[in-house]
Amino acid sequence: MTESASPTTWNPPITVLAVQPGDPPFRLVEIDGELVGRATEMTDVLFLASAAGITVHDLDDPATVRWVGGGKLTWRPH
Structure with a gap:
């Protein structure tokens, strides 16, 4: 098998994990596989990305x- 026929996996730089219970509920955010913070809304994800140099x-x-x-609209636990 040649390299061009090999399956490739792409991991985006930002991963927003599932909602965690809390007051308020939050989601953990990873950038390049490293935990960088918690988000309680979409703007928090943007702030964390910006702090890491990602637009x-x-x-x-x-x-x-x-x-x-x-x-991106899920901010409450199911």
Whole structure:
């Protein structure tokens, strides 16, 4: 098998993990596999990305952000 036929995996630089219970509920945010903070809303994700030197143009772009356990509008535990 040649390299071009090999499956490739792409991990976006930002991963927003599932909602955690709390007051208020929050989501942990990883950048390049490193935990960088907690977010209670979408703007927190943007602030954390900016602090890491990443400009996010589209929170729905799977090449930039991976949402685990719900999308960008999920901020309450199920």
